[in-house]
Amino acid sequence: MGNEKLRGMRILITEDLHPKGIGMLEEAGMELVHWDWQKLTDPSLPTDFDAIIGKQYYQCNQALIDRLLPRLKYVITCGAGLDNIDLKYCAEKGIKVFNAPGSNAASVAEHVVMVALMILRNLNECQSSVHAGRWDRFELAGNELMGKTFGIIGLGAIGRHLVHRLHAFEVRILYTDIRRDMESELKYGLEFVDQDTLxxxxxxxxxxxWLDESTYHLMNDETI
Known part of the structure; x- marks a missing residue:
């Protein structure tokens, strides 16, 4: 879509976006209307928008889409997940949906490693102990990540970034996915197994x- 086509478009912003991104949209000549995602059912919500830009919190469902038709043409989400958008209904109404797959994959992978280390090293308990004036060195010694078996359910963009980072910790990595990734298996020594084995x-x-009807409640009392 050229800049001239963007100029004059009226955009509904449902959540806070980075100021740089807002600036880019404004420089392109778009009119931005910020509206709290929790108040999208408010009768006072304007309906003359060409596009919606949001994140994962708001629900782009049939009710919202119907309110914004016939002008609504684009739904854009600032992330990979599309589970909050009624894709089938958007397709029926000719509304184009855009996401940003892989945009936060590295950040999420780093976060997973951080949380794993925090849990193994009892970091929260250690911090509380120090703040309380205690130094429980031996009681809260924790464990190493090295030598552990790490199971990954879903080897998409995030999963592959995670594997790359975990490889340096000398862990055994099991994974399950709807398809095998032979390249990653050869490069990192991954083991492809079924979910029960993992x-x-x-x-x-x-x-x-991916979150959809087939993966909803993938982890529950029975699987745990």
Whole structure:
């Protein structure tokens, strides 16, 4: 879409975006209307928008889409997930949907490693101990990540970034996915297993599969 086509478009912004991104939209000549995602059902919400830009919190469902038709043409989400958008209804109404797959994959992978280390090293308990004036060195010694078995459910963009980072910690990595990734298996020594095997043999399990009806409640009382 050229800049001239963007100029004059009226955009509904449902959540806080980075100031740089807002600036780019304004420089392109768009009119931006900020509206709290929790108040999208408010009768006072204007309906003359060409596009919606939001994140994962608001629900772009049939009710909202119907309110914004016939002018609404684009739904844009600032992330990879599309589970909050009624894709089928958007397709029926000719509304184009855009996401940003992989945009936060590295950040999420780093966060997973951080949380795993925090848990193994009892970091929160150590911090509380120090703040309380105690130095429980031996009681809160924790464990190493090295030598553990790490199970990954879903080897998409986040999963592959995670594997790359975990490889340096000398862990055994199991994974399950709807398809095998032979390239990653050869490069990092991954082991492709079914979900039951992964859950039974892993010390740590992390889930990075797509959220839809087939993966909803993938982890529950029965699987745990």
């Amino acid at each position: 859950l039974a043999k892993s010390d740590i399990v992390t889930i990075h599969s």
